[in-house]
Amino acid sequence: MTIRGKASIAGVYEHPRREIPDRSTSQIHAEVAAGALADAGLSLRDVDAYFCDSSAGFGPISMADYLGLHCVHVDSTETGGSSYVVHVGHAAEAIAAGKCSVALITMAGRPRSAAAGRRGGELTPDMEFEGLWGMAGAVSGYALAATRHMHEFGTTSAQLAEVKVAASLHAQHNPNAYLPHPVTVEEVLESPMISAPLRRQDCCVVTDGGGALVVVSPEVARQLGRTTAKILGHGEAVKHAENGRLDVTHTGAVVSGPRAFEEAGVTPADIDYVSIYDSFTITVIETLEDLGFCAKGDGGRFVLDGALVAPDGRLPFNTDGGGLCNNHPSNRGGITKVIEAVRQLRGEAHPAVQVADCALALAHGTGGSIGSRMGSSTLILGREDA
């Protein structure tokens, strides 16, 4: 049994704000839930499954109570920023298995407006040995990956900058984007060094906000009168330090990608649009390689000549401006990756970046760090007629 064609995304909602000092995180969860359900033409009463990450409280219980949900299926799989892409796959599995018919996925956070406080108390065992050396947050881990990728494959800072340039060209069309102005390769290379070789403009934005998705059964989809995106394939993986033999030049996408393509029955050459997790520019380079859009090590060369720029590049990516320019709510970009892929398949992306005849889209989520341990999830979506 596969999930191919057995569930669809019927509603999506991205919180329009980027600084939210006047809401609790639970309120943001509620707002995005309502927005996605309204988009689908459904209500909280229709929801019979709920998915969230560990920030929502006591697993899914706190938010089910807050929202008054009566669920027959819950899941709080935590894989960092890729969680919500995992949730879509799990929701599709549950729907295909008959466990539920309307699954609500929410995420929310306020790193700009409140201390996150995601985890307290005991250190994770790895942090006892990795928290001593002055790692400057996530950027240092990804910088460790970038240095090694450059060493092994000749990747350059200018090639990394091309990823940021493409995202910025898309963000100028998004009125909600946190960084709406196009930048050049030169401007990226002139931005301050943060953790070499990564510069400020190699890094994603830090934003408040959130998003939500509604996944429904085919029977529900037919009743809605709303264009849906069909879930065709999904794969997930955890990639870790392999007993200290960590290889930072690849991501969990080497596992999640092929599984998703196999389930969908398509190949990278068939994909019209990709949402690629872009916490840092190097994240995109390694992920494109690992998903098979180019050979291992060729990512830096692949992104040259506007390859990622919509609508006419070889592989249009992150047409909302991505995490690099638009939005990376609560340092977790997986959900906005799925949202923009649905917009593309519905033909509802901004006209300037809408990919013509977009029939197949891929959304990929990354959580944790390429520089230590991470979660990956790959989702392949098709237009309603796919």
Added chain:
Amino acid sequence: MSGVLPTPAPVPTPESEEFWAATAQGKLLLRRCDDCQTPIWYPRGFCPVCGSFRTSWSEASGRGVVYTFTVVHRSGVPGYREALPYVVAYVELEEGPRLLTNIVECEPDDVEVGMAVRVVFFDTGKGSALYRFAPAPS
């Protein structure tokens, strides 16, 4: 030249007490699997390769090469933010494991992937020492 790096004390667990006590004696220990002989990193009483719980300590050579590194120019980490720029690196030990650490006793810009390094210890004053690495004579 970067400033003086801080020496934050680790918080040992029952699994790691001996490891940290040895660092205060100038020794870098590796947990090793008694069944498949694989050196284990980070230290734990379980072999993630073969699943054995039979493990014991052995002393590492302290020699290795830089697998990858980053020169940190912006940091909010207390102690470290006063020592910018500094180098965070993975050092691959002769025994195989890659350890997150700092490279010291050289200019940050002189660090290269593949550079030979040796362990040096920085006492925390709390019964442990931080294992950092310095360029080794080739």
